[in-house]
Amino acid sequence: MVVSPQKRITLRLPLSANRWSRWSLNRIREVSGDSPVVVDLKVRSLLNKLHPANFDSISDQLIAWANKSERERDGRTMIQVIRQVFEKALDEEMWSETYGRLCRKMMEQISSQVQDDGIRNAKGDPAAGGQLFRRYLLNRCQEDFERGWGVKDAVAIPHADEHDSEMQAKSRHADDADSEPGLYSDEYYAIQKARRQGLGLIVFLGELFKLKMLTERIMHECIKKLLGSVENPEAEEIESLCKLLTTIGRILDTNKARAHMDVYFSRMKELARCHNVNLRLQLLLLDVIKLRERGWNPPSRILQADAVSPYPRPLMIFYFSILYARI
Incomplete structure (x- = not known):
């Protein structure tokens, strides 16, 4: 059969309802410049560009967006900016110091x-300016910390369709012996996201404390809550405790708080010998205990690795954690 080259068969695929097109951007531009949709898009775009090299220019633009709440009586635009910064800080733990600096600058320069x-x-009188910004930010931090990481609640996720449910059932069936969600299932990714954001929250709280936006009393309360269960501890709480003490231990371990710190570390030594704690967490606890014994000075080999290696330390930790998990 000979097919003429002039005859062409055109197949038209069905168009998606939420497809991207330049007309969708035009519709967004038609919306008011201060609408919540535009604020979220602009602030998220600026946060994606934030870097220590351009910190001043990007932070000034973010403050300008937060100052649009001057025409409001409920600070809703500034709340949107805080929410975007907070979520970014939780998802990107390695940039927690930069986001902490951003919050400090916004608190100091926000319009009264x-x-x-x-x-x-x-x-x-109505709270205003930096006082109001700090109140908003601390309330959000307190809510997320008291709610916990949501690892258990993250498992209850609505499935998209029957096919997804079937695939997740197969994944779970492979791990019935350990009662853990199957790899590549929605439950697995939800739990990993909750753990990542929980650790990001802990590091972000530590950076805010280092910038004197949080008090010592709040930090001690956080440590006490993470050490609340010694007999049957949660893995996420132990890892968060080690993260927090590694971040702020040097500043918090003063003569005035020496008695409290001694109690914390005595409990950590008990946890390091507990049979309910796995080997990885025991090693994390022992590392923090030895870090305090050295006066919160990291080992010389770590300092040499940071000076010689072309890769940033968080990336090296990520690679070594993968290697350790495989072993």
Whole structure:
């Protein structure tokens, strides 16, 4: 059969309802410049560009967006900016120091005309400016910390269709002996995301404390909660405890708080000998204990590796953790 080259068969694929097109961008531009959709897009775009090299210029633009709440009585635009910064800090733990600096600068330079009539200060006046920014940020940190990492709740995820349910059932069946969610299932990714954000929250809290946005009392309360269960500890709480003490241990371990720190580390030594704690977490606990014994100075081999290696330390830790998991 000879087919003429002039005859062409055109197959048209069905168009998706939420497909991308330049017309969708035009519709977004038609929306008001201060609408929540535009604020989220602009702030997220600026946060994706944030880097220590361009910190001043990007942070000034973020502060300008937060100052748009000057025309509001509830600070909703500034709340949007805080939410975006907070979520970014939780997802990108290695940039927690940069996001902490950003929050400190925003607290210092936010306009005093930004206020919320629903929040009052000690004098009974509406909270405004940096005081209001700090109140918003600390409330969000407290809510997420008290709620926990949500690892158990993350398993209850609605499935998209029957095919997904079938695939997840097969994944779970392979791990019935360990009662863990199957690899590549929605439950697995949800749990990993919850753990990643939980550790990101801990490091972010430590950076805020180093910048004097959080008090020592709040840090001690966090440590006490993470050490609440010694007999049957949660793995996420132990790992978060080690992260927090590694971040702020040098600053928190003062003569005034020496008695509290001694109690914390005595409990950590008990955890390191507990049979309910796996080997990886026992090694993490022992590393933090030895770090304090050295006066919070890291081993010389780590300092030499940081000076010689062309890769950043968080990336090296990631690679070694994968190697350790395979062993």
